[in-house]
Amino acid sequence: xxxxxxxxxxxxxxxxxxxxxxxxxxxxxxxxxxxxxxxxxxxxxxxxxxxxxxxxxxxxxxxxxxxxxxxxxxxxxxxxx
Amino acid sequence: xxxxxxxxxxxxxxxxxxxxxxxxxxxxxxxxxxxxxxxxxxxxxxxxxxxxxxxxxxxxxxxxxxxxxxxxxxxxxxxxxxxxxxxxxxxxxxxxxxxxxxxxxxxxxxxxxxxxxxxxxxxxxxxxxxxxxxxxxxxxxxxxxxxxxxxxxxxxxxxxxxxxxxxxxxxxxxxxxxxxxxxxxxxxxxxxxxxxxxxxxxxxxxxxxxxxxxxxxxxxxxxxxxxxxxxxxxxxxxxxxxxxxxxxxxxxxxxxxxxxxxxxxxxxxxxxxxxxxxxxxxxxxxxxxxxxxxxxxxxxxxxxxxxxxxxxxxxxxxxxxxxxxxxxxxxxxxxxxxxxxxxxxxxxxxxxxxxxx
Numbered sequence: 210x211x212x213x214x215x216x217x218x219x220x221x222x223x224x225x226x227x228x229x230x231x232x233x234x235x236x237x238x239x240x241x242x243x244x245x246x247x248x249x250x251x252x253x254x255x256x257x258x259x260x261x262x263x264x265x266x267x268x269x270x271x272x273x274x275x276x277x278x279x280x281x282x283x284x285x286x287x288x289x290x
Numbered sequence: 291x292x293x294x295x296x297x298x299x300x301x302x303x304x305x306x307x308x309x310x311x312x313x314x315x316x317x318x319x320x321x322x323x324x325x326x327x328x329x330x331x332x333x334x335x336x337x338x339x340x341x342x343x344x345x346x347x348x349x350x351x352x353x354x355x356x357x358x359x360x361x362x363x364x365x366x367x368x369x370x371x372x373x374x375x376x377x378x379x380x381x382x383x384x385x386x387x388x389x390x391x392x393x394x395x396x397x398x399x400x401x402x403x404x405x406x407x408x409x410x411x412x413x414x415x416x417x418x419x420x421x422x423x424x425x426x427x428x429x430x431x432x433x434x435x436x437x438x439x440x441x442x443x444x445x446x447x448x449x450x451x452x453x454x455x456x457x458x459x460x461x462x463x464x465x466x467x468x469x470x471x472x473x474x475x476x477x478x479x480x481x482x483x484x485x486x487x488x489x490x491x492x493x494x495x496x497x498x499x500x501x502x503x504x505x506x507x508x509x510x511x512x513x514x515x516x517x518x519x520x521x522x523x524x525x526x527x528x529x530x531x532x533x534x535x536x537x538x539x540x541x542x543x544x545x546x547x548x549x550x551x552x553x554x555x556x557x558x559x560x561x562x563x564x565x566x567x568x569x570x571x572x573x574x575x576x577x578x579x580x581x582x583x584x585x586x587x588x589x590x591x592x593x594x595x596x597x598x599x600x601x602x603x604x605x606x607x608x609x610x611x612x613x614x615x616x617x618x619x620x621x622x623x624x625x626x627x628x629x630x631x632x633x634x635x636x637x638x639x640x641x642x643x644x645x646x647x
């Protein structure tokens with residue numbers, strides 16, 4: 210867990226050190242979008258470090274499509290070796 | 291643009307496609323590729339039609355014109371989500387390949403971090419720099435693959451290609467379902483990039499894009515056919531059959547164990563594809579949020595893709611199942627449906643305009 214936290218800290222630090230000075234010159238809309246993306250990254254980081262399996266948009270897709278996908282795969286595999 | 295298109299379509303698929311496709315379609319994998327390439331061609335024609343109707347606009351911009359802002363947001367949220375999925379997916383493929391074949395003790399985040407860092411820096415440099423750099427890398431990559439395929443010429447058994455369709459059309463259809471999902475339906479990513487074509491080159495755009503698609507089809511069919519001729523239907527049982535292919539090549543005790551060349555080709559191809567996808571993703575997000583400078587978003591987007599890749603890579607079997615069964619449906623909803631809807635709406639509007647005139 211400490212290893213994961215260290216690696217993520219390095220990634221976040223590199224990005225903030227590089228983008229920080231450039232971000233100061235940007236408009237508020239760009240700063241908001243940047244902040245929102247970093248918040249999403251923070252959310253995923255917490256999920257990755259803690260293994261909590263927190264909700265993600267990908268899960269919606271898998272939940273909605275997995276049954277249909279299973280039926281299609283079964284139909285296509287049926288009668289073949 | 292056609293070079294970027296060819297790079298995107300061929301980049302990682304030349305290594306990743308043969309094994310699972312042969313697992314589904316057996317000896318008829320090459321037939322599946324012909325059908326899925328045709329579907330890719332139809333999607334490309336829709337994109338080129340929309341590019342002609344709305345010159346200089348990306349799918350986000352002409353979607354706003356065609357169907358309005360709110361429907362655009364509804365249509366393009368899955369589009370953007372799937373761009374994240376493609377980025378993460380390419381990186382997962384690299385991670386799983388490296389940890390299963392070459393460096394099993396190394397943590398996955400090392401490979402994904404390196405690939406995404408390089409991709410983010412390249413995407414920041416812009417599309418022209420990407421095209422100029424990729425021409426060299428793709429040429430070297432294809433030369434490596436061609437050399438490996440030709441070194442094994444004496445070991446091919448063409449009889450492994452027969453019989454054709456021994457279990458009917460269903461295995462071919464299964465192969466089409468898989469290869470449509472990856473890579474052919476992903477051509478829609480270029481709906482974000484076509485406006486970057488220079489005006490002087492726009493007349494030749496259609497022809498060169500179709501040529502790139504056909505070349506991609508030919509390259510993939512050759513790699514699949516060579517893999518079948520080498521391993522037969524058992525190629526589907528072997529993970530990364532092109533890698534296994536390179537492992538068994540031995541020429542006069544001098545040239546042997548050249549599988550690291552395929553590893554380099556995979557990483558190079560994946561890096562190029564993830565760079566293009568990351569660039570398209572940054573452009574899509576910046577246009578949806580009406581932000582002028584997309585470059586400032588590239589590193590946070592790359593970080594999100596990195597974390598998604600680490601979260602989604604729950605094991606090779608589960609990932610393979612997701613890619614082979616869910617991915618084609620997901621891409622249909624996220625990419626194909628918006629493209630077809632916009633094509634139909636634009637076509638109806640153009641007929642309306644003509645009848646008014």
